């Protein structure tokens with residue numbers, strides 16, 4: 001469903017993503033782990049067609065991200081921390097609605113979907129607030145809803161629960177589990193080991209742009225003789241700075 005083959009991105013002489021190859025299946029939640037600057041966001045941005053790879057390829061549902069960006073965009077929902085993509089002057093409702101329109105959704109379908117998402121993410125109280133006046137967590141929830149209004153098959157989520165309180169974090173995690181059951185393909189990055197442990201079928205650890213290891217948490221813990229994901233992670237990426 002999501003295939004990376006030798007995916008590489010260089011910014012000048014910095015190799016942000018170095019020859020990444022892996023596949024994420026339908027119905028799978030795949031976690032991208034790595035220190036600050038490891039190349040997670042850059043990888044997700046290339047998959048979301050927002051950045052052109054320097055070399056290598058990536059395909060989503062069979063469509064190449066460089067050759068068929070529009071086909072890819074139609075099938076993908078992406079969320080990037082930091083830049084929410086919301087228009088501050090529009091209300092939360094209007095922001096989500098606008099994105100639905102951009103995706104050629106029928107007005108009735110948009111309304112129904114917003115109601116559904118507002119219910120799932122407990123957003124009813126601030127649907128009519130302007131995006132510029134939201135708290136950080138509210139903004140994150142609104143961005144999430146906006147990203148998935150068109151019910152995409154593939155979710156690319158860069159630290160989706162960052163900045164959320166415990167309740168909101170659980171709402172997002174429960175939502176991702178439901179999406180997995182529905183057969184969606186989910187690739188997300190996170191710095192929260194407990195979340196990764198709870199949600200991911202498989203993880204990839206990247207360090208300085210390169211894949212260090214990949215597998216299910218259990219497999220990797222066994223292989224490296226570590227007790228916790230945090231120890232595993234530090235063993236794989238720590239101490240080599």
Ligand SMILES: Nc1ncnc2c1ncn2[C@@H]1O[C@H](COP(=O)(O)OP(=O)(O)OP(=O)(O)O)[C@@H](O)[C@H]1O
Pocket residue numbers: 011014015016034035036037038039040041042043
């Ligand atoms: N637009 C850009 N121009 C130049 N260098 C960039 C650009 N974007 C990212 N980089 C560099 O690419 C490398 C990877 O950055 P990236 O943002 O992908 O890391 P990350 O794993 O998402 O880190 P974090 O956990 O801090 O979000 C870093 O060295 C960063 O400085």
Ligand SMILES: [Mg+2]
Pocket residue numbers: 040041042158
């Ligand atoms: Mg990042």
